[in-house]
Amino acid sequence: xxxxxxxxxxxxxxxxxxxxxxxxxxxPRDIKQLQVPYPVVLKxxxxxxxxxxxxxxxxxxxxxxxxxxxxxxxxxxIGGEYPQLVLAEARYDTDQELFLAxxxxxxxxHPILLGSSRGGIEVDLALEDIxxxxxxxxxxxxxxxxxxxxxxxxxxxIQAVSSIVERMYHLFAxxxxxxxxxxxxxxxxxxxxxxxxxxxxxxxxxxxxxxxLQTLSDLPLEGFYAATPMLPTLPRWEQPQGAIAALSxxxxxxxxxxxxxxxxxxxxxxxxxxxxxxxxxxxGDIVQQMTVQLTACFExxxxxxxxxxxCPKAEIATPMIAALTQSYPGLPKxxxxxxxxxxxxxxxxxxQSLQPAxxxxxxxxxxxxxxxxxxxxxxQCVTTLADLLTLLTLNL
Amino acid sequence: xxxxxINNRKILLQGIHEPLxxxxxxxxxxYGTAIVAGVSVGHGGTTVAEIPVFDLVEQAIAAVGQxxxxxxxxxxxxxxxxxxxxxxxxxxQLVLIPHHVPPLDTLTLINRAKATGTVILGAGSxxxxxxxxxxxxxxxxxxxxxxxxxxxxxxxxxGDAIAWELTQAGIGQSVAVHLGTGTILGTTFPDWLSxxxxxxxTKAVVLLEQHLLGNKAAATVIPPDFPKPIxxxxxxxxxxxQAPISDASTSIAVQKVHPLPHTSTAAEKVAAxxxxxxxxxxxxxxxxxxxxxxx
Numbered sequence: 001x002x003x004x005x006x007x008x009x010x011x012x013x014x015x016x017x018x019x020x021x022x023x024x025x026x027x028p029r030d031i032k033q034l035q036v037p038y039p040v041v042l043k044x045x046x047x048x049x050x051x052x053x054x055x056x057x058x059x060x061x062x063x064x065x066x067x068x069x070x071x072x073x074x075x076x077x078i079g080g081e082y083p084q085l086v087l088a089e090a091r092y093d094t095d096q097e098l099f100l101a102x103x104x105x106x107x108x109x110h111p112i113l114l115g116s117s118r119g120g121i122e123v124d125l126a127l128e129d130i131x132x133x134x135x136x137x138x139x140x141x142x143x144x145x146x147x148x149x150x151x152x153x154x155x156x157x158i159q160a161v162s163s164i165v166e167r168m169y170h171l172f173a174x175x176x177x178x179x180x181x182x183x184x185x186x187x188x189x190x191x192x193x194x195x196x197x198x199x200x201x202x203x204x205x206x207x208x209x210x211x212x213l214q215t216l217s218d219l220p221l222e223g224f225y226a227a228t229p230m231l232p233t234l235p236r237w238e239q240p241q242g243a244i245a246a247l248s249x250x251x252x253x254x255x256x257x258x259x260x261x262x263x264x265x266x267x268x269x270x271x272x273x274x275x276x277x278x279x280x281x282x283x284g285d286i287v288q289q290m291t292v293q294l295t296a297c298f299e300x301x302x303x304x305x306x307x308x309x310x311c312p313k314a315e316i317a318t319p320m321i322a323a324l325t326q327s328y329p330g331l332p333k334x335x336x337x338x339x340x341x342x343x344x345x346x347x348x349x350x351x352q353s354l355q356p357a358x359x360x361x362x363x364x365x366x367x368x369x370x371x372x373x374x375x376x377x378x379x380q381c382v383t384t385l386a387d388l389l390t391l392l393t394l395n396l
Numbered sequence: 397x398x399x400x401x402i403n404n405r406k407i408l409l410q411g412i413h414e415p416l417x418x419x420x421x422x423x424x425x426x427y428g429t430a431i432v433a434g435v436s437v438g439h440g441g442t443t444v445a446e447i448p449v450f451d452l453v454e455q456a457i458a459a460v461g462q463x464x465x466x467x468x469x470x471x472x473x474x475x476x477x478x479x480x481x482x483x484x485x486x487x488x489q490l491v492l493i494p495h496h497v498p499p500l501d502t503l504t505l506i507n508r509a510k511a512t513g514t515v516i517l518g519a520g521s522x523x524x525x526x527x528x529x530x531x532x533x534x535x536x537x538x539x540x541x542x543x544x545x546x547x548x549x550x551x552x553x554x555g556d557a558i559a560w561e562l563t564q565a566g567i568g569q570s571v572a573v574h575l576g577t578g579t580i581l582g583t584t585f586p587d588w589l590s591x592x593x594x595x596x597x598t599k600a601v602v603l604l605e606q607h608l609l610g611n612k613a614a615a616t617v618i619p620p621d622f623p624k625p626i627x628x629x630x631x632x633x634x635x636x637x638q639a640p641i642s643d644a645s646t647s648i649a650v651q652k653v654h655p656l657p658h659t660s661t662a663a664e665k666v667a668a669x670x671x672x673x674x675x676x677x678x679x680x681x682x683x684x685x686x687x688x689x690x691x
Binding site: 103104105106107108109110111112114127130132137138173176178179201203204205206208209237238239240256257258259261262264265266268269312313315363364365383384385386 | 419
């Protein structure tokens with residue numbers, strides 16, 4: 001979850017990282033109550049990068065210009081995102097602009113300090129100038145000084161910048177941040193440093209123990225969660241439009257993304273390619289999720305089969321079977337799939353409808369009650385992937 | 397050190413009142429694993445399924461004697477604290493069951509474990525099993541049978557299903573371990589490979605990986621002189637999304653470091669196996685065929 005600039009700066013202020021006087025502007029008329037003396041900078045509060053280039057940052061000298069600029073910024077979407085507010089901030093004349101960041105590197109499995117003496121918008125152009133210090137054990141201020149010196153800083157600037165890095169690290173560790181960035185850190189001609197822009201990404205896993213972070217935002221927290229690129233966060237996988245051939249009219253339902261991927265891969269190599277896979281969250285209401293998915297399948301015309309991965313663990317199997325049982329009454333029975341595979345238990349009565357066949361893959365053994373409940377339903381049950389493939393490819 | 401985790405007998409369950417722990421008690425006890433004590437703050441002096449419960453790990457040890465392994469089931473943001481408590485009380489083997497442990501907590505814990513010689517499995521681990529002998533965690537024991545194949549699983553636990561497929565084909569397992577779904581893990585492939593290399597019951601090894609799980613391909617860390625045949629399976633090679641989803645506004649630092657968890661794709665993993673000359677099965681069936689050839 002990434003914070004907006006003004007939220008990041010509130011945290012900076014808490015640990016003594018210098019920030020400029022500023023004020024939040026929610027609508028153009030708020031400008032009349034502006035306490036920050038002109039000239040001011042008006043900054044769109046969006047998470048997208050490249051705000052300056054997109055016109056989301058404007059310099060103004062007086063109230064009339066400020067109202068007009070606020071109006072413009074509030075109605076300007078950057079990267080598809082409209083700002084809810086504008087940050088009005090004093091101007092700061094810099095001699096030098098630096099880039100500083102601390103990031104948890106998941107590949108190296110250590111926090112890493114980053115710094116460049118070419119900060120601001122230049123940092124994009126000067127990747128090779130970004131220096132790094134890996135924090136392998138406990139952080140100590142010497143790590144920050146090492147970074148400052150690698151960045152080419154000299155004299156009093158070393159201490160001034162390393163003390164900012166120390167405070168950034170304090171925030172990083174105490175608030176469970178995924179990353180913290182100041183870009184630029186301005187240095188004026190008196191050698192005073194100022195955080196002119198900042199980015200903070202919170203670790204979603206630790207939010208529960210940081211009540212301050214939960215209330216920091218005056219916007220609802222929901223919807224701020226960035227999708228982590230992990231399978232479970234994607235509740236549904238779909239074949240690209242072009243790939244849905246007439247043959248791939250199969251839907252896959254599974255409570256386990258790993259096994260779902262295993263089945264998906266196996267089916268993809270055959271003509272029985274699944275059209276989509278819906279993941280059932282085993283922590284949630286399994287009956288409700290299954291019922292929704294099954295209803296959607298039964299209502300879809302032309303669907304040939306629904307493949308259900310039934311995890312044999314009772315706490316998952318029982319509600320899944322309950323949902324199947326509930327979804328069947330009143331529905332026409334699926335067509336029989338002629339028995340071809342010797343190891344398969346067939347329990348399907350004959351039927352003449354065009355409803356999709358339901359095939360249940362159980363990698364394991366069910367309890368007696370579960371087997372009986374399943375046996376009473378007009379569906380096919382297989383216990384190995386090979387049988388599942390045989391059944392689907394021979395009969396569909 | 398590592399050998400003990402598959403041979404030990406005295407188990408502590410931290411967070412014994414948590415739902416995660418509750419669902420594990422019956423299967424573990426049913427498999428003959430001795431849960432000698434539980435810890436649950438405020439419930440000291442009570443029992444759960446005849447297991448004595450204590451407020452502190454050190455109280456449990458004082459009452460039941462030295463513990464071999466603690467299985468940690470407390471809520472994710474308390475996992476590091478519970479684990480540090482166990483380490484401070486002298487326990488040197490930990491299984492962390494919860495998913496979504498804050499990454500900086502895991503790093504602190506790993507540093508502490510290194511300093512004390514503690515072995516950590518997880519976070520987000522479903523545990524490990526030595527079929528017919530010993531079960532730790534929430535693996536489904538009915539899927540497993542005793543035999544010569546060692547299994548290391550770094551997926552959303554497809555291990556149960558794969559073990560079941562092997563078992564159906566008459567191939568049993570020596571040890572099966574689920575490394576965890578966490579972003580940062582206590583022990584990983586090389587640790588468990590060295591255990592399997594020395595384990596006399598293990599004649600061949602199966603590595604299980606998954607698309608967009610973990611930040612490294614296992615094959616890049618396998619010792620080149622590993623003495624037993626290794627086969628791999630990578631789930632999710634044909635999923636309709638290939639690259640990790642990255643946040644458009646992610647900072648410039650991305651180009652210099654790896655700030656996202658779980659970025660290693662199935663294609664990268666398969667390529668790494670190819671480079672390491674390890675065969676990657678395209679299906680559980682092929683895996684069983686190959687295993688039958690070498691066993």
